[in-house]
Amino acid sequence: MSQYTAIATATGRDGRAFSSDGKLNVELALQKELGGTGDGTNPEQLFAAGYAACFATSMQMVARTKKVDVSGMSVTAEVGLVPNGQGGFQLEVALRTKLPESVPRDVGRELIEATHQVCPYSNATRGNIPVELLTE
Structure with missing residues (x-):
């Protein structure tokens, strides 16, 4: 049995990622090197x-x-x-x-x-x- 389980959801490389407890909530963006804007993390x-x-x-x-x-x-x-x-x-x-x-x-x-x-x-x-x- 797990001592801890992290739960996070993402909507894609050009979207958001967030944790079930709300402590992580970041904007995601495709890297410039891959043709994206690079305006978020990845x-x-x-x-x-x-x-x-x-x-x-x-x-x-x-x-x-x-x-x-x-x-x-x-x-x-x-x-x-x-x-x-x-x-x-x-x-x-x-x-x-x-x-x-x-x-x-x-x-x-x-x-x-x-x-x-x-x-x-x-x-x-x-x-x-x-x-x-x-x-x-």
Whole structure:
């Protein structure tokens, strides 16, 4: 049984997306790069924000268990929309994690790899789309 279920409705790329509790209500617009106006957000930006937030939270959890202080860390998700060669598109992701300078590089890499194993977004995308793990 689910501990939490998010519910959101969208009317299309040129429309709105909103959550059942009213906390999310955004205008959507097709990106300029795809021939749209670009006057609203898009599914790729929403996915990037969700993945970055989820990975950062998962990193904090993993770091706590390993007794590593990652205060001030951040995660930036770059979500690309690329042709799949069959007339459609697929996603590709680069996750850029910026850790405090106090975290040794090898420890940081271990944290990132461990986080990638527990993050719900990473678990959902594994084997479905390419995800590159980068550090800054």
